[in-house]
Amino acid sequence: MNLAADLFSVVAIGAGVFFYLAGTVGLLRFPDALSRLHALTKADNLGLGLVVLGLLPRAESPLAALKLVAIWALVQLAGATTAQLIGRAVRRKGSAA
Amino acid sequence: MILLQALDIGLAFLVFAVAAWTIFARGAFAATVGYVVYGLLLSLVWIRLFAVDVALTEAAIGSGVTGILLIGAAARLRGAEAAADEEQPSGFSRLAIASLCVLVALALAAVVLLFADQGPSLAPQAMQHLPETGLGNPVTAVLIAYRAFDTMLEKVVLVLAVVGVWSLAADKYWGGAPGEARAERPEPTLAFLAQILAPLGILVGVHIFWVGADEPGGAFQGGAILAAMWMIVMMARLTEAPQTRARWLRLALVAGPLVFLAAGVGGAIFAGGFFAYPPGFAKPVILFIEAFMVLTIAVTLPMLVTGPPRREPRR
Numbered sequence: 074m075n076l077a078a079d080l081f082s083v084v085a086i087g088a089g090v091f092f093y094l095a096g097t098v099g100l101l102r103f104p105d106a107l108s109r110l111h112a113l114t115k116a117d118n119l120g121l122g123l124v125v126l127g128l129l130p131r132a133e134s135p136l137a138a139l140k141l142v143a144i145w146a147l148v149q150l151a152g153a154t155t156a157q158l159i160g161r162a163v164r165r166k167g168s169a170a
Numbered sequence: 171m172i173l174l175q176a177l178d179i180g181l182a183f184l185v186f187a188v189a190a191w192t193i194f195a196r197g198a199f200a201a202t203v204g205y206v207v208y209g210l211l212l213s214l215v216w217i218r219l220f221a222v223d224v225a226l227t228e229a230a231i232g233s234g235v236t237g238i239l240l241i242g243a244a245a246r247l248r249g250a251e252a253a254a255d256e257e258q259p260s261g262f263s264r265l266a267i268a269s270l271c272v273l274v275a276l277a278l279a280a281v282v283l284l285f286a287d288q289g290p291s292l293a294p295q296a297m298q299h300l301p302e303t304g305l306g307n308p309v310t311a312v313l314i315a316y317r318a319f320d321t322m323l324e325k326v327v328l329v330l331a332v333v334g335v336w337s338l339a340a341d342k343y344w345g346g347a348p349g350e351a352r353a354e355r356p357e358p359t360l361a362f363l364a365q366i367l368a369p370l371g372i373l374v375g376v377h378i379f380w381v382g383a384d385e386p387g388g389a390f391q392g393g394a395i396l397a398a399m400w401m402i403v404m405m406a407r408l409t410e411a412p413q414t415r416a417r418w419l420r421l422a423l424v425a426g427p428l429v430f431l432a433a434g435v436g437g438a439i440f441a442g443g444f445f446a447y448p449p450g451f452a453k454p455v456i457l458f459i460e461a462f463m464v465l466t467i468a469v470t471l472p473m474l475v476t477g478p479p480r481r482e483p484r485r
Contacts, residue, residue, distance in 0.1 A: 147370070154363040161359070 078130040085127030092120035106163045110156050117152035121145055178218055185211050198244035198251060205240060209233025222386035223309040226378070230394035235471050238401070242475065304453030306384030313388065314456045318445040322430040325463060328470045329423055336414055338478040345415030345483035349476035353407035360406035371399035379464050383453065389460040393467025400472045411476045415483055419469065426466030430459050 092115060099112025125145045132138035188211060192204030209232040216225035259267070296308050296316065303311045313321045339346070379392030403409050412419050433455055437446040447455050 147367075150363065150366060154359055157359040 082127040082130055085123050087127075089120045089123030089125075089127060092116055092123065096120060107160060110159055114152055114156050117148055121148055181211065181215060181218065185215060198247055199241070202237060202240040202244050206233050206237035209237065223307070223388065223391070226386060226391040227394075230391055230398070234398060235394060235475070238475055242477070302449065302452065303447070303456065304450075305456065307382060307386065307388070309386070310382050310388050310456070310460075313390075314459060315447065315452065318430070318434065322427055322434065322445075325427040325430065325466060328467070328474075329427060332423060332470055332473045335474055335478055339414075339480070342482055343479040345413060346479040346481040347411050347413045347483075348473070348479045348481075349404060349411040350407055351481070352410040356407045360402070361408055364402045364406040364408055368399045368403050371395055371402075375399065375464075375468070379460065382460070383457060389463040390467060393464040394471060396464065396468035397471035400468065401475055404472065404476065411472070413483055414473075414479050419473075422465050422469040423473070424466070426459075426463040429462040433459050 096112050096116025099115070100109050103109045103112055122145055125141045128141055129138050132141060185208065188204055188208045192201050192208055195201040195204050209228055213225040213229040213233065216222070216228055258264075293308075296312055299316075300306075300308055300311055303315045305311045305315075336344075375392045375395035377392075378387040378395060379389055380387075382388030382392065404411055414420075433447075434445040437448075438444045441448045
């Protein structure tokens with residue numbers, strides 16, 4: 074049981090780290106601001122989501138697990154809002170520099 | 171263990187790199203973004219040093235509130251920046267500035283590196299007298315009990331800063347409201363964020379203040395979170411800043427230092443010393459003072475960010 078939980082954590086966190094890596098590569102390599110935003114939001118959304126998922130079995134109490142999920146939800150909210158605001162600013166400027 | 175050390179060294183290099191990037195960044199806005207990132211990295215460093223209270227303050231004040239103040243300043247200076255770029259200081263004065271900075275950095279590094287392994291510390295005394303305050307968090311005990319006078323004066327400095335910002339108003343705007351007026355149709359994205367985040371943030375802010383007695387947190391961090399929530403609601407233009415002549419606003423600004431000072435004088439009368447707390451009754455007094463400090467911080471920081479009054483006062 075313990076081994077299964079550990080394995081689950083390693084796989085989930087590893088997958089989360091992969092999404093962060095992919096998001097960072099996208100941020101550095103994609104040609105324009107909107108596609109760079111697209112890469113970043115994947116890292117926030119899936120990357121952090123998988124890391125939190127992997128940490129859930131290791132949480133000390135159900136309350137601590139709930140806090141982890143709340144952090145993910147708040148980051149989602151902030152990330153989505155920022156992406157919208159930056160996207161709008163880019164469109165208003167007319168250039169995708 | 172080795173993994174953690176590698177992480178620490180990587181973090182230290184990252185802090186250096188971001189600091190250098192901030193210095194060499196072209197344009198005030200880019201430098202401000204670098205500074206905010208630098209502050210967030212520093213708060214990670216503080217967590218690695220097991221100073222969670224400092225990490226919270228660094229993230230909220232050092233990175234958050236200072237960052238937003240600098241972004242506001244950068245936005246206002248945008249027009250003047252090109253002109254400032256042209257009047258570069260002469261080669262000699264640039265060299266002098268650079269060598270002075272290097273000298274200061276070297277002196278600081280020398281002081282840190284020459285520390286004795288076991289530096290002088292008041293931590294044992296602080297822990298020894300912790301039970302007398304009824305608190306569980308030694309940082310809060312230091313701030314509100316051991317060096318109460320300093321903390322009270324820090325709040326006075328904050329209020330003076332607001333007075334300084336307000337003094338920049340034109341005569342006809344004195345007493346009027348700062349910032350943007352409430353919009354008929356608020357910016358939808360920000361309004362959405364503000365409506366969901368503000369209730370949660372207020373809960374978290376009050377929670378951080380309340381647990382600060384026994385765990386990392388406290389009046390400053392909690393107040394800063396409450397201040398951020400008010401700022402978000404004002405930025406989304408769901409509401410507008412109050413008139414600076416409003417009585418409740420001015421009362422809230424001075425409530426923290428005033429209650430603190432009153433408690434200090436009360437200590438002189440009832441507990442035998444200026445800022446002494448009555449034995450066995452210290453914790454309620456401390457929490458009472460802190461509650462008013464939270465209020466003052468939550469009002470002061472947004473007033474610093476929204477700036478001087480820009481509209482004529484209404485009767």
